[in-house]
Amino acid sequence: MSDILFYLLCGLLSVLVLVGISMMSKVEKAVKGNFLSTIAMAGAILLTLVYYDIISVTSLWIFMAIGLILGVIWGFKIKMIEMPQVVALLNGFGGIASALAATVIMIEPEQQNQDQLMFILVTASLALVVGVVTFTGSMIAAGKLQKVISQKPVIWKNHQWITGISLVLSILSIVMVAIDTKFLPISIIIGWVMGGFFGVAFTIRVGGADMPITISLLNSLSGVAGSIAGMASNNPLTVAIGGIVGASGLLLTQIMCRSMNRHLLDILLGKTTSTGHSKGVAVEASTVVTASDSEEDIVSDLASIIKSAKRVIIVPGYGMALAQAQHLVSQLSDSLEQNGALLDFAIHPVAGRMPGHMNVLLAEANISYEKLREMDDINPEFPNCDLAIVIGANDVINPAANTAEGTPIYGMPVLDVDKAKHIVICNFDLKPGYAGVDNPLYKMRNVTMKLGDAKDTVKELIDMLR
Amino acid sequence: MSPLLLILIFIVSTVVGYMIIKNVPSLLHTPLMSGMNALSGITVLGALTATAFALGTGSKILGYIAIVLAMINVAGGFTVTSKMLKMFKHKEVDNK
Incomplete structure (x- = not known):
C-alpha cells in the first residue's frame, strides 16, 4: 500500500x-x-x-x-451501578497497553527508523510514564469505587514530597533517554517504578466524592498515553484518536470541577472540602423533626399534598443509587403521573459517581430520558412546582451554596429546590453532606423529612397515592 | 511521517475533538466516557506493529499482553456503551 x-x-x-x-x-x-x-x-x-x-x-x-x-x-x-469502576478499570487497561507497547519499542531500538530514533525513544518513554501513571492511578480509583480500599483520602507522612519526588524521577527517566540511548534499560525500570508510584500517590488521597473528577482526568490521560505511543510507533491514526480521547476527558474534568466548585489542583494536592467546615452545625438539625406535629398528622398531611400535586419534580442523588431504590422511584413516578401530575427529574451534573451516571441509572429503571432534565434547564421551573421530592441528595440542593459565604460549597451551582411550594426529603439521616455544610432546607416549614432507607421511604410515598 | 507533522495531528485532533464533544449533553456523559474508553484502545495499533517487528521473546510477550489488554479495552468499551445507549428510550413509544 x-x-x-x-x-x-x-x-x-x-x-x-x-x-x-x-x-x-x-x-x-x-x-x-x-x-x-x-x-x-x-x-x-x-x-x-x-x-x-x-x-x-x-x-x-x-x-x-x-x-x-x-x-x-x-x-x-457489567451492572450499571458499577459503571464508574468499570470505566476506571478500562482506563487502566488502555494506559498499561500503551506503556507495554512503548516498552517493546524501547527494548529493541534497532528495529526503529534510525533517522528519527531520538523522537521515537523520547515519545516512547513519555508514553511509558503516562501509561503507567494512568494504570496505577486507575487501579486505585477502581479499588476505591469498588470499596476494596478505603474511600477516605489516605494521606501519608510527607505526601507532597513523596509525590513530587516520584514525579521528578519519572521525568528524569525521559530526560535520560534523550541524553544517551545506553540509559534505555535503566530508564525503562525507573519509568515503570516511579510512574507507577506517582499514580498511586496522587489517587490514594482523593476522596470518594471527588471520584467523578479523578476518573475524567484518568480518562484523559489514557487517551494522551495512547496518542504519544502513536507518535512513537509513527501511526498518525493512533495520534489523532488518542488526542480526541484526551480532549474529551479534559472537557469532562472541567465540567465536573465547575459543578462541584472545586479546583483541579486542590483535588490533586489532596485538599478535601470538609476541612473548612464549622463545627456544631450538624447538631442543631436533629431537633427539627421532633419539634414538629405528631407523626400521624404529618403523614395525612403529606398524603393530601402528594395527591393534589399537579407539578412534581424529583431530585435523585447518589443516596438513591446506594439504596438501590431507582426501580421504586420509577414506580413512584408512574403513580404520580397516573394521578395526573406533570413530572420531571432534576439531575445535578455531579449526581452519581461519574459524569452522567444518574441518567444511566434512571434510564436502566425504565424512566424516559426526556424526563431527565439538566440543572440549568429545570431550575426556573421550581417556583411553579407544587412538590419537590428529594431522594438521597444533600449538597446539590443546599441553598447555603447561594448565601453562606466562606463555606466550601459557596458559589457551587445547586438545584433551586427551596423555591418549590412543598418539599419531601427522603434522606438516610440528617448529617450534612460531603461538604460538611448544614442544610437550611431541613428546617424550613414546608419541608417534610422522611429519614431512613430510601427503599422504605419511597415505598411509603407510593402507598400514599393508592 | 515527520515528528512535526505527528505533533500537529495531535494538536488538531485535540482541538476538533474538544469542539465536537462539547455538544454532547450531560445526559449522555457516561456513555460518552465509556465510548472514549473504547477508543483509547486504539493504542492496540502501536502494540500490533511493535510486537510484529519485535525480535526477542521477552518483548514479544510484553507485546502480546499489550494487545490483549488493549482489545479488552476496545471490545469491553464498545459493548458496554451500546448496552447503555440502548437503555435510553421514550417510555411512550416503548410501552404502548
Whole structure:
C-alpha cells in the first residue's frame, strides 16, 4: 500500500470517528454513532495490519481474539451501578497497553527508523510514564469505587514530597533517554517504578466524592498515553484518536470541577472540602423533626399534598443509587403521573459517581430520558412546582451554596429546590453532606423529612397515592 | 511521517475533538466516557506493529499482553456503551 493511500485512509477513519462522536449529541442517533466508531476502529486495525504487511502474522490475530472475547463477555456482565469502576478499570487497561507497547519499542531500538530514533525513544518513554501513571492511578480509583480500599483520602507522612519526588524521577527517566540511548534499560525500570508510584500517590488521597473528577482526568490521560505511543510507533491514526480521547476527558474534568466548585489542583494536592467546615452545625438539625406535629398528622398531611400535586419534580442523588431504590422511584413516578401530575427529574451534573451516571441509572429503571432534565434547564421551573421530592441528595440542593459565604460549597451551582411550594426529603439521616455544610432546607416549614432507607421511604410515598 | 507533522495531528485532533464533544449533553456523559474508553484502545495499533517487528521473546510477550489488554479495552468499551445507549428510550413509544 502506498504511503499516500495510507494517510488518506487514516484521515478518513479519523473523520468517521469524529462523526460517530458527534452523533452522540442526540440520543436517537447515539447507538448508531457508537456503531460507526466501532466500525472505524475495526477499519483502523485492518488498515494497520495491511500497511505494515503483518496481516498474515497469526499470533497477532490470536491475541486480538482473546482480548476481544474477554472484552465482550465482560461488557455484557457489567451492572450499571458499577459503571464508574468499570470505566476506571478500562482506563487502566488502555494506559498499561500503551506503556507495554512503548516498552517493546524501547527494548529493541534497532528495529526503529534510525533517522528519527531520538523522537521515537523520547515519545516512547513519555508514553511509558503516562501509561503507567494512568494504570496505577486507575487501579486505585477502581479499588476505591469498588470499596476494596478505603474511600477516605489516605494521606501519608510527607505526601507532597513523596509525590513530587516520584514525579521528578519519572521525568528524569525521559530526560535520560534523550541524553544517551545506553540509559534505555535503566530508564525503562525507573519509568515503570516511579510512574507507577506517582499514580498511586496522587489517587490514594482523593476522596470518594471527588471520584467523578479523578476518573475524567484518568480518562484523559489514557487517551494522551495512547496518542504519544502513536507518535512513537509513527501511526498518525493512533495520534489523532488518542488526542480526541484526551480532549474529551479534559472537557469532562472541567465540567465536573465547575459543578462541584472545586479546583483541579486542590483535588490533586489532596485538599478535601470538609476541612473548612464549622463545627456544631450538624447538631442543631436533629431537633427539627421532633419539634414538629405528631407523626400521624404529618403523614395525612403529606398524603393530601402528594395527591393534589399537579407539578412534581424529583431530585435523585447518589443516596438513591446506594439504596438501590431507582426501580421504586420509577414506580413512584408512574403513580404520580397516573394521578395526573406533570413530572420531571432534576439531575445535578455531579449526581452519581461519574459524569452522567444518574441518567444511566434512571434510564436502566425504565424512566424516559426526556424526563431527565439538566440543572440549568429545570431550575426556573421550581417556583411553579407544587412538590419537590428529594431522594438521597444533600449538597446539590443546599441553598447555603447561594448565601453562606466562606463555606466550601459557596458559589457551587445547586438545584433551586427551596423555591418549590412543598418539599419531601427522603434522606438516610440528617448529617450534612460531603461538604460538611448544614442544610437550611431541613428546617424550613414546608419541608417534610422522611429519614431512613430510601427503599422504605419511597415505598411509603407510593402507598400514599393508592 | 515527520515528528512535526505527528505533533500537529495531535494538536488538531485535540482541538476538533474538544469542539465536537462539547455538544454532547450531560445526559449522555457516561456513555460518552465509556465510548472514549473504547477508543483509547486504539493504542492496540502501536502494540500490533511493535510486537510484529519485535525480535526477542521477552518483548514479544510484553507485546502480546499489550494487545490483549488493549482489545479488552476496545471490545469491553464498545459493548458496554451500546448496552447503555440502548437503555435510553421514550417510555411512550416503548410501552404502548
